Amino acid sequence: MKLAPFVAILAALAVPLSVVAKDDPAAPRRITLKPIQFVEYDLANGLHVILHENHTSPVIATYVLYHVGSKNERADRTGFAHFFEHLMFEGSDNIPRGKIDKYISGAGGNLNASTSFDQTDYFFNLPSNELKLALWIESERMMHSKIDEVGVETQRKVVKEEKRMRYDNQPYGSLFEELSKLVFAGTPYAWVPIGSVQYIDQATIQEFRDFYKTYYLPNNATLAIAGDFDLEPTKKLVEEYFGPIPKGPDIKRPEFHVTDPTAPVTHDVAKPNTPLNATMHAWHAVEETNPDAYALQLLGDILSTGRSSRLYKRLVEKEQAALNVEAFPFLLENGGLLGVFATGQHGVALDQLDKLIDEEVEKLKADGVTAEEYRKALNQEEADFASGFGTMATRARNLARYHVFYGDTNLINTELDRYFAVKREDIQRVAKQYLGKEKMYTLRYPAAGAPATEAPAAK
């Protein structure tokens, strides 16, 4: 591209200007994104509906979020919410067993579902001429899903294989299970959504039906639709399919708070298939809607996003002690944690990994972050945010999540402002506040056959 002379001069000017800006992080500017337009409303039965009309491609994404997850389970029925998610593919009063997938596949679409600590979600992606099919199936499942003995028996076996595949047969596969047990001890976050399989065996059909009646209610659900549809006829269809579902009693939400440990806790997990030493440092942090959540995200970026991040530079690049390292806030509805996980290079001792992570975290707490790091983290979040909501499926999912967990659907357009509202000194503050040495959890996976430590443990 040829630049007109005066544009070239402006471009040249921009260089010194940006250098000035780098030293003055007081007023970072952010990109203006095309707003994602939507309408939202409640049906009389309490179902929250969010519609994002967008004709870019002839596709629609439907997303149904039930505000129930593993934290709603009893401690002697862990894995229940996830197991129930499998049962929701069985059928309904009007849909014969095993037909849901066939209808969606046969319409040229795809489907899936997932269960986490706080929610269970169901999604379809379809060519836009099949909107009614999606509404029919989701409303059938919400109105009168069918739970019979045959389906329960098959899915019991399937879920056990899912657990073996994802967790039990993988090196470090139990990491999150162990981490949750430590950091969230004494709360319903202490177990992971896959749960313990024996409880699913113990559960009766009646318990599944009760669970359905308690949580799979329009007043506990959000329906988001994004894509190629016309607003008014779609509103009417949504009313026709979902309107007749009776409202249920209010849902009792578990109330609990995660607390700090009274002393540092170290736990080693010995597994025969652990190939390399690995360690996790974790701290109890905040719930996802806490204002400090954004400072914690930026802290995570400064510690480990990209090869210029602190932990990467120190552990992977300089010392060559770790194969990879990641600092990640894991924030949920009722509480959260910040974890730092590193896998050691072959032959590197766990103590060495622990020491390096400690040093970097302590340094950040003592000295804070530089203006350059602060700006870099904001720019990384900006790039992620701008590229995050491209497809109709991601839009439907995030619209629903922002509504349910933040009570502000429009965060899909504005959440980036919250990152930019964090001040540089906030990052040091949250590091000091949450990453206390005296309340740190250390979870270690010693490599099989290798000694866990070369010298006596430092702690």
Add this chain to the structure above:
Amino acid sequence: MKTKTFLPLFLAGLTIPAFADIDRTKKPEPDPAPAASFPDYRTETLPNGLKVFVIHDDRKPTVMFRLIIRSGSIADGSKMGAASFTASLLNRGTESRDAASFALETDSLGVKVEASSGPDSISVGASGLTKYTDKILDLFSDAVLHPAFAEGQFERIQRQTLSSLEAEKQQPSSLAEKLAGKVVFGSFPYGNYLTPEDVTGLKREDLVAFHHAQFLPNNASLAVVGDVKADEILPLIQKAFGSWQKGEVPALKLPELPKIKGLTIHLVDRPGSVQSNIIVLSDAPPRNNPDLPELNVVNATLGGGFSGRLFQNLREKHGWTYGSMSAFDYKKLAGDFEATAETRNEVTGPAVAEILKEIERIRTEPAKEEEIALQRQYNVGNYLLSLENTSRTAQRVQDIDLYGLPPDFYKTYAKRMSVVTPAQVEELAKKYLTATDVAIVVVGEAKEIKPELEKVGKVVVYDQELKPVTK
């Protein structure tokens, strides 16, 4: 496209009583189907031979560049790992920026520059916000054209790779995939996997030589996707890549492709396994096989998704696995067919037998029109859905170039899948699938699963180094 019948009667936001306008007892009929039309894009060839594709997408203020070098590990020759190490080092320092500066410059703008290698190609990608387009292009072209291959960085990657190889010995899926390549392709380069000896045998000079020989504009294509206008981005690309000199791409010297004969079970003993990873393999044609769209419907019927026969049989009927699927893995010069499942130890033998039974059944029993109609629509519809993803479109456009597909391949793709008949499915299954000339890879607890596997066929046992165990 949508029914307008109710529009005059009902207004926005009103609560509407549920009349019997809908019949809940029956699956609703679809509206007329939207067409699956492959998006328009701009193609230009620079004077040095670099093919450039520009795909417009203004949903996000971002831009992505994707360069494909049409040489991958197949061009390693005697320097196993050369392609993979070359890719790994591209974003770790250039002649004018050391690794730390390169990392800082990209991270500072939230820009990503990443490279990876496959059997037939190396892919280098760069992405970020359009407001940084000039800078992205600068960093990207610097990584592609002027990598430093600094000794210190090379040694770091060597060491990391050795650690990764150590870790992979315990990962069931890594063990299965490595052995699968070996038993299908033997000493043909597609069968190679990296060993510690390869890694320690490599020298920095091998990467410099690989880069020099293979990174040629006439051996590459570049796709640009994002909120950019072709007329504005093309001159910038010419500026960044115009000085890249064309050259002669070295010819490949390759051994003959082997053929799988008979049925052999290759069992990797991984003590402590609570589940077995199963891959049933057979020979398959290369990516430019003219039957590919129709063959998609055959594969979907057997194991393409939740409604495929393998999933329905092994999961929904027997509860043996979380998922069982099949796929053709097409490479430039050959391919293979893979049917997979992960099953608990005690049903591993029966699961293998059941997979073979399903392969035989699709070859010999005519399918019902209803089943094939579902699978046709599944393929056509999901292709239409995939067009929403513009990076996927870029990949497809570059695949046409990389694999030498007909230029209209994706224009006729959906139409061809939409007319496949049950008779064609049977005919193509007979032609491309086999339940007798198969290599079966299983990774699991040998002492528990071997006796049942021996009922299916001859078993060869390997250790976690993938060396055959002699009793």
